[in-house]
Each structure stands twice: as C-alpha cells, then as structure tokens.
Amino acid sequence: SQELEQSPQSLIVQEGKNLTINCTSSKTLYGLYWYKQKYGEGLIFLMMLQKGGEEKSHEKITAKLDEKKQQSSLHITASQPSHAGIYLCGADSGGSNYKLTFGKGTLLTVNP
Amino acid sequence: NAGVTQTPKFQVLKTGQSMTLQCAQDMNHEYMSWYRQDPGMGLRLIHYSVGAGITDQGEVPNGYNVSRSTTEDFPLRLLSAAPSQTSVYFCASSGNSPLHFGNGTRLTVT
Numbered sequence: 091s092q093e094l095e096q097s098p099q100s101l102i103v104q105e106g107k108n109l110t111i112n113c114t115s116s117k118t119l120y121g122l123y124w125y126k127q128k129y130g131e132g133l134i135f136l137m138m139l140q141k142g143g144e145e146k147s148h149e150k151i152t153a154k155l156d157e158k159k160q161q162s163s164l165h166i167t168a169s170q171p172s173h174a175g176i177y178l179c180g181a182d183s184g185g186s187n188y189k190l191t192f193g194k195g196t197l198l199t200v201n202p
Numbered sequence: 203n204a205g206v207t208q209t210p211k212f213q214v215l216k217t218g219q220s221m222t223l224q225c226a227q228d229m230n231h232e233y234m235s236w237y238r239q240d241p242g243m244g245l246r247l248i249h250y251s252v253g254a255g256i257t258d259q260g261e262v263p264n265g266y267n268v269s270r271s272t273t274e275d276f277p278l279r280l281l282s283a284a285p286s287q288t289s290v291y292f293c294a295s296s297g298n299s300p301l302h303f304g305n306g307t308r309l310t311v312t
Contacts, residue, residue, distance in 0.1 A: 091261075123300055132206075132292060132303035133245075178245065180301075188233030188252070188296050189260060194244035 092117045094179055096193035103169050104201050111164040111196045113179035119159045121187060123180040127195070133178065136164075166198075174200045204228050206304035208293050214310045215283040223278040223307050225293030233296045234276040235260070236268065238289040239306075245292065251276055283311045 093116040103109050113122065121140050125133040137146045139155035139162060146153050150167045166173055176197050180190035209224045227234065235250040237260075247260030251270040265287060267279040276295075280287060288311045294301040 125303075130306075132305040133294075133301075135300045135302070138300055180245075187300060188235050188294075189247055189250050190245075190301060191247075192237075192245040194242065 092181055092191045094181055094193035096196050100197040102199045107169055109166050111177050113162045113193055115160045115181055119181050120184040121182040122155055122162045124153050124164055125178045127176040169200045171200045171202055174198055206293055206295055206302055208304035208307050212308050216312055219283050220281050223291055225276045226274050227295040231295035231297040235294045236278045237292045240289050285311045287311050
C-alpha cells in the first residue's frame with residue numbers, strides 16, 4: 091500500500107517568513123492533493139498535481155511535483171496568521187480520487 | 203449550496219451502544235467516502251461508495267457498516283461502539299473533482 095510521509099510534523103514561523111512543507115511517497119504518485127484543515131473543521135482543497143514537474147500557485151501558496159513523481163512540496167511565501175492550520179497531502183492510486191491515502195499532516199503556526 | 207453535511211457534530215456513546223453518523227451531499231457527486239482522523243495517524247479510509255447500491259471497504263472497515271441507497275446519502279453505522287472508535291469522522295464526496303469534505307463528527311466512546 092502507498093504511504094505518504096510529511097515533513098516537518100510541525101512548524102512555527104514568524105509572520106512574513108517563507109516556509110516549505112514536503113510530502114514523500116513510497117510509490118509513484120498519479121495524483122497528489124494538498125488540503126488545509128483548521129482546528130475543528132473539515133479539509134479545504136488547495137491544489138492538485140498530476141504531471142511530473144508540474145507547479146501550481148494560488149495566492150501565496152505554490153505546490154510542486156517532482157519529475158520522478160514521488161515527492162511534492164508546498165511553499166508559502168510571506169506567511170500570514172491566516173495560513174496557520176494543518177496541511178495534509180493526499181495521493182490517489184491511479185484514477186481513484188475518492189479513496190485517497192493521506193500523510194499525517196504538518197501543523198503550521200504563524201506568530202504575528 | 204450546502205456541500206457535504208454531517209450530523210451530529212458531537213456525540214458521546216457508551217461502550218456497546220450503536221449509532222449512525224449521517225452524511226448528505228447536494229452536489230450530485232457519484233463517489234462518497236468515510237475517513238477517521240486520529241492524532242498521529244492522519245486520515246484513514248473506512249468505507250467508500252462509487253455509486254448508489256455500491257460500497258466497498260477501505261483501510262480500517264472493522265466495526266463499521268455503510269449503505270448507499272441514494273446518491274445523496276451515505277450513513278456510517280457503528281453497531282457496537284468501542285473506545286477504539288473514539289475519533290473524528292469525516293465524510294467526503296467527489297465527482298470529476300477533488301474530494302469535498304464535511305466538517306466532521308467528533309465521537310467519544312466511554
């Protein structure tokens with residue numbers, strides 16, 4: 091079965107700083123999804139990557155999928171308190187976006 | 203447009219009691235899934251459905267039953283609750299789109 095390892099497990103940054111969260115898969119990634127979760131709430135979809143070398147951006151968040159399709163990174167530029175939360179990566183096993191395998195998440199704290 | 207609605211938001215059960223966690227979506231999504239989220243374990247798939255009348259097991263199905271009689275609803279049943287089922291449960295749905303999650307049900311079994 092596919093396993094996803096996220097690093098770091100937790101991260102505390104000062105507002106305005108850049109940061110990167112990594113997601114490494116034990117198998118080739120067919121689809122890699124990034125979600126954000128605030129405490130007590132559901133997961134909010136951020137971005138999906140499918141092609142090796144693909145890069146997507148939304149506001150100050152950029153996600154990349156490496157060429158070998160076994161690792162993805164999420165980069166936040168000039169972090170804000172609103173970026174705080176748990177970031178989770180999820181992977182599908184090839185065309186099955188309804189049964190994702192998730193990493194354990196990265197808890198991000200942004201201090202003002 | 204409500205999206206995915208889960209009820210209740212909180213529930214406390216005693217060991218051995220049964221209950222049903224409700225999940226409804228109004229997006230006409232074909233696929234629906236149930237996950238549980240535990241500290242240090244991340245999200246794990248319990249059961250999923252690829253359409254009305256079709257369900258299958260995920261990674262951690264023991265102790266849970268599901269059915270999908272309509273496209274909109276996908277209830278999760280605990281027949282005899284155990285303390286190991288204390289968790290936060292998320293229902294999700296998708297069509298030709300990424301999974302869309304509900305806000306979760308926080309279940310405590312004492």
